[in-house]
Amino acid sequence: MSRAVRLFLLEKKLDFSLKTERFFDKRDEFLELNPLGVTPVFIDFGDVVLSDGIAILQYLEEVYPSNFLGNTPIERAEIRRIIGWFHDAFNYDVAQPLIFEKVYKRFLKQGYPDPDIVRSVKSDLHYHMHYIGFLSEQRGCLAGPQLTMADFVVASYVSIIDFLGSIFWDQFESAKLWYMRLKSRPSFRHLLADQLPGMTPPNHYQQLDF
């Protein structure tokens, strides 16, 4: 969710600086900011300290509005449903196991990705990518005709999986058209410039036309 918060800050043209936190080190100073010990943590004007990505996004939308959370309770419920879907199911089925297999195992020197897990993740990923394609084809964006918080959250999750080289875009034409639109936004280019030491994203990762 740190990526989604950054996208939102950039979309809203707010000034901010980033600090890297190796949250698994469980530094006392960090646990004081968020006792749960996970990123993102957001500090507004030096005194408002917020954690939980979804809470931060909604705070930003309330304090610095840009119409990313719908106009009616039903629209907001649909945006939140899609965010919940990806924050819960996509994260659990795809993002967490893949990040563990492909990133943590490497950094923690725990061996190679388990092919059985990678295969099962691929089948779940397929399902979620088709759902993205279905929604965006029907509606234009995920929750309706306009970009909302849902698009930014989902695109953040997708960008991580794409960084890991696990999305074969020619299988997902509709999702690809949607993701191209997100990628072409200036806010997104900042994310795509991120690097992880020792890991190289696939060639298409930063390309707007891929």
Added chain:
Amino acid sequence: MSRAVRLFLLEKKLDFSLKTERFFDKRDEFLELNPLGVTPVFIDFGDVVLSDGIAILQYLEEVYPSNFLGNTPIERAEIRRIIGWFHDAFNYDVAQPLIFEKVYKRFLKQGYPDPDIVRSVKSDLHYHMHYIGFLSEQRGCLAGPQLTMADFVVASYVSIIDFLGSIFWDQFESAKLWYMRLKSRPSFRHLLADQLPGMTPPNHYQQLDF
């Protein structure tokens, strides 16, 4: 989250009827209501179909307001942070593994709870219960002096674990005082009357003074 939605409907004195869904059967008619195939699903006036517990709660608070979501963006962010904590961490560390070990295994005839998993859950549960105690002691309720959506969501999760007989309340005096207040609300008594075929909650489960 179905329990939290029911609490909210009762707190708001809204008429509703319950339908049991064996979501693991993946009925087509149910997947049409929520393609993710999980409960809760909420139908308002026969045509508005909503899913995702957190989305439903916020919809209810927007359409039938009762001041359960704070008065300022900072208050709302804190309420959402606590909900996120329990929906993510408590659910993942405690509720899901315990429900699997103690309920699903029994219904699916997959043997007895794994003592190693039950032990590790117990240690995580300890940590979360102390956090509930810490917050409610400092503030009165979890997010501040007044009851909010956070209290109802957290109490719903706690009630499930308590049904399974896994909370030893004499270890958690502050959390117990908080939970007693929740339990004494008329809305809560409906939840506590729930039964699961073949399972009996501990004696204290329905008692207001336990």
